[in-house]
Amino acid sequence: MLENISDLLKQIALGEDSILELKNISFKNDKISGPHRNGMADELAAMANTHAGVILLGIDDRTREIEGIPSEKLDLVEDWLRAICNDLIEPPLDCLIRKLSLPVQKEEEKIIIRVDVPRSLFVHQSPGGYFRRIGSSKRQMKPDMLARLFQQRSQARLIRFDEQVVPGAWLDELSPTLWNRFRTVISPHDDQEFLLKMKLIAPGDNDVLCPTVSGVLMACETPDAFMPGAFIQAVCYRGIERNGGYQLDAKDISGPLDIQIREACQFVERNMRVYAIKAPNRIDTPQFSLNAVFEAMVNAVAHRDYSVYGSKIRLHLFADRLEIFSPGTIPNTMTIDSLSERQSARNELLTSLLARCPMNFNAIGSQRSSIMDKRGEGVPIIIIESEQLSGVRPEYRLLDDAELKLTIYAAPPPAEHG
The missing domain is CATH 3.30.565.60 (Heat Shock Protein 90)
Known part of the structure; x- marks a missing residue:
């Protein structure tokens, strides 16, 4: 993505969008004074939660001028970035960090740092919460969008949505006629044991057994009473x-x-x-x-x-x-x-x-x-x-x-x- 220098310069001239973020870096003595660590973490996580993208450090996002980073400060910025990715983002974010030399006026060149952010397999939380990128800005994700993203990127360590319990649904909502059709000759004879094994029910709040999403969808006469879109x-x-x-x-x-x-x-x-x-x-x-x-x-x-x-x-x-x-x-x-x-x-x-x-x-x-x-x-x-x-x-x-x-x-x- 934007590997060619000429393509990268053209994109910088056009400004930020969904896959490009520009940040200038300011220093105070031997410390980075801007941008703020938490804000930088939010930007990185938002991009990883949405699309693969590129963040360029050393470029003013308003004027799009290549300000550059002093060569003696490059290692400081790289260490700062790695600490943000490892300490302020959960789970930690793996990024590709590179130093680039870009041409400016009068055959002069300035050094910037390029951060390639992958579209992650996980959903990342940063200090400000859970963000996604929309155009050139980040937005806090609403609960329903966050739930969808977790489901889309679920791994074995996460509970799949169709195995989660349905709030407000009780065991007597499940029809024995419907769930008995999944029984085989080797199924447990005890009803509760069978339903648990089939994951049609699961422990909910206070370990109270409740129907799961799959239980409601397959063994309830009216699943749309508990899941409004299930029709x-x-x-x-x-x-x-x-x-x-x-x-x-x-x-x-x-x-x-x-x-x-x-x-x-x-x-x-x-x-x-x-x-x-x-x-x-x-x-x-x-x-x-x-x-x-x-x-x-x-x-x-x-x-x-x-x-x-x-x-x-x-x-x-x-x-x-x-x-x-x-x-x-x-x-x-x-x-x-x-x-x-x-x-x-x-x-x-x-x-x-x-x-x-x-x-x-x-x-x-x-x-x-x-x-x-x-x-x-x-x-x-x-x-x-x-x-x-x-x-x-x-x-x-x-x-x-x-x-x-x-x-x-x-x-x-x-x-x-x-």
């Missing part, structure tokens, strides 16, 4: 625009996740067109592959970010396409381009529970015996079957690093195949 908003429009005046059908689909998947697929099946031709025998051509729709709904329900408060899955059916919006960004190390090639589960407990649920929808062409498959075949099925039917490849888009949108294009009427 699917399905809407069918008459044309190709999102216009409330042209709604043909609409339904808020709630209940356990496997039921939500089935009813969402049934909504699409009920509202999509099926073209019929005689050549000489009747041939039916649906607008959408129900197998692809099923896989898309499984992925949306299983991999969405349930820590995003109040956000729901949206299923919008148009005359020419199907759009599915799933809250949350894609998990760490994944990209839009690698979705069809790689696997990364945000909700490992949920996916294991869905893998125990028997297939509950006639997804034509599916070879599944259970709802969830852990072999990573879902996205390839969505892409291949949809493209074969419509001639257009489905599109995944990440919206504002907060929502994943999948567009599946409808098959045209047979006459339009040409």
Whole structure:
């Protein structure tokens, strides 16, 4: 990033942005008098919590003039930076610190210090709290954003969100009929022992046993009563625009996740067109592959970010396409381009529970015996079957690093195949 000196100088001239911070360094005797240690720690942590970026020390952020750092003070500044990264940021932040010589007027050069800040795998706290970078400034993260960031960057040492207890939910909210379906011949006979082993319940405040997120989502009749966004908003429009005046059908689909998947697929099946031709025998051509729709709904329900408060899955059916919006960004190390090639589960407990649920929808062409498959075949099925039917490849888009949108294009009427 900005490795070429000429590119770096051009960026300095443009000023600070999301990935560039400029700081002048002032001294008083043999000590650094500015910027303040705590403020510098906040800037470093904010950048690590957001994007990879570069901080240049020795440049005035207002005038963008290269002031430089005296050569005899360079080691002092480097030690100052390392102490900030190790002592004032939790967990400690690893940065690449380099000394650079930049040209200024009249063939003169001045020395600055460049700090390359990585996009961290962890969420870093600095003296001012938890910050993220927005444009050229840092902002304190609100609790809901902080919870999402912790979930996105969770490591084995952290409790996964789908294993956390749900405030306000009690054990009697879980239905024995629903959680007993996960029992096998080797499951514990004692109900409480079984629920704990399956992580459908866990100790909450004062060690009182409470339903977990997965317990509410899979073993409660009304999960949206405790998690307001735990449902699917399905809407069918008459044309190709999102216009409330042209709604043909609409339904808020709630209940356990496997039921939500089935009813969402049934909504699409009920509202999509099926073209019929005689050549000489009747041939039916649906607008959408129900197998692809099923896989898309499984992925949306299983991999969405349930820590995003109040956000729901949206299923919008148009005359020419199907759009599915799933809250949350894609998990760490994944990209839009690698979705069809790689696997990364945000909700490992949920996916294991869905893998125990028997297939509950006639997804034509599916070879599944259970709802969830852990072999990573879902996205390839969505892409291949949809493209074969419509001639257009489905599109995944990440919206504002907060929502994943999948567009599946409808098959045209047979006459339009040409």
